[in-house]
Amino acid sequence: MSTKAPFIKDLSLPVIAAPMFLISGPKLVIECCKNGIVGTFPALNQRTSDGFEEWLVEIKTALDTFEKETGKKAAPFGVNLIVHPTNPRLEADIKLCIKHKVPLIITSLGAVSQVVDAIHSYGGLVFHDVIKKRHAQKAAEAGVDGLILVSAGAGGHAGTINPMTLVAEIKKFFYKTIILSGCISSGRDIASALQMGADLAYMGTRFINAEESKATDDYKEMIIASGASDVVYTAAISGVHANFLGASLKAAGITEEDLKKDRKIDFGKEMDTEAKAWKTIWSAGQGVATIENVLPVSTLVNNLKTEFKTSIEEQIKVLEVFPK
Ligand SMILES: Cc1cc2nc3c(=O)[nH]c(=O)nc-3n(C[C@H](O)[C@H](O)[C@H](O)COP(=O)(O)O)c2cc1C
Structure with missing residues (x-):
């Protein structure tokens, strides 16, 4: 029996649109799933569990209607849960995921076997994100179905390990689904992730920079204007290292000195919550370097498909020359 997630073969491209705080909502998720890639969102993008349930119902209803009207199969959707004692909503949100049979759960921070068992009870899958081998081993022991390897340069709370090394290191002991995260912005990048040994990008x-994302136009424009060196890796905003757009740090008056500190800046009342901070200071990965537009998801996915195919065809041609 294959140890890989069964839904992969039904996707139009081996891609998960990753969950992003304040950015991903039903619009983005629905469009991704309609276009054959997995759409996801963090449960905490809704302020309450009731609001979270409303989004679950909205997404399920839209995808059911799409399937009935077109006869096509939508890709599964996923929800990101923060598994940590500081998340007071965890229990309630897990109950809602079970009630609505959310196909894919993406856990961050804690990999807990009870959560995995609860999701498996209705046939759901659990992927867990990690930045290093030790975390991956713990998650594997908890029985997760997939590991999301967050490599250097990724948006949000990124790791520091090169993607090639990270995939190779984890594949030595984990035989289930491997998902690579970090700076994957084009169809060629998706093909490269598979070439490295990942099952999904x-x-x-x-x-x-999808039209359906909740980011403001200024945020999207800053992504287009930024290069890889304009992305700053710092613990100053969250207390945990994450990548942010340098121009947004500058606009918020954060100095080089602040950024060097290995801990969170005391912002005072103005930005006393994570949400307030991330609304003002914008996270993005080094993959900004190749993002030059804002597109509807349907066009973006079509472009990714073409780039993916072209780049694999180019690779096959290499075999006419190498190895020799
Ligand atoms: C603005 C932003 C917010 C994010 N919020 C979350 C989050 O709430 N939960 C999570 O698991 N990952 C979050 N991430 C990380 C992404 O899920 C994903 O790992 C990362 O964006 C992949 O790297 P890339 O941005 O270089 O493609 C966030 C990333 C960004 C850019």
Whole structure:
């Protein structure tokens, strides 16, 4: 029996549009799933569990209607849960995921076997995100179905390990689904992720610049204007290292000195919550370097498909020359 997630073969491209705080909502998720890639969102993008349930119902209803009207199969959708004692909504949100049989759960921070068992009870899958081997081993022991390897340069709370090394290191002991995260912005990048040994590509920053994302136009324009060196890796905003657009740090008056500190800046009341901080200071990965537009998801996915195919065809041609 294959140890890989069964839904992969039904996708139009091996892609998950990654969950992003304040960015992903039903509009983005629905469009991704209609176009054959997995759409996801963090449960905490809704302020309450009631609001979270409303989004679940909205997404399920829209995808059911799409399937009935077109006869096509929508890709599964996923929800990101923060599994940590500081998340007071965890229990209630898990109950809602079970009630609505959310196909894919993406856990961050804690990989807990009870959560995995609860999701498996209705046939759901659990992918867990990690930045290093030790976390991956713990998650594997908890029985997760897939590991999301968050490599250097990724948007949000990124890791520091090169993607090739990270995939190779984790594949030595984990035989289930491997999802690579970090700077995957084009169809060629998706093909490269597969070439490295991943089963799926996890794309965040590229989907900030989808028309259906909740990001403001200024945020999207800053992504287009930024290069890889304009992305700053700092713990100053969250207390945990994450990548942010340098121009947004500058606009918020954050100095080089602040950024060097290995801990969160005391912003005072103005930005006393994570949400307030991330609304003002914009996260993105080094993949901004190749993002030059804002597109509807349907066009974006079509472009990715063409680039993916072209790049694999180019690779096959290499075999006419190498190895020799
Ligand atoms: C603005 C932003 C918000 C994010 N919020 C979350 C989040 O709430 N939960 C999570 O698991 N990952 C979050 N991430 C990380 C993404 O899910 C994903 O790992 C990352 O964006 C992939 O790297 P890329 O942006 O280079 O494509 C966020 C990333 C960005 C850019």
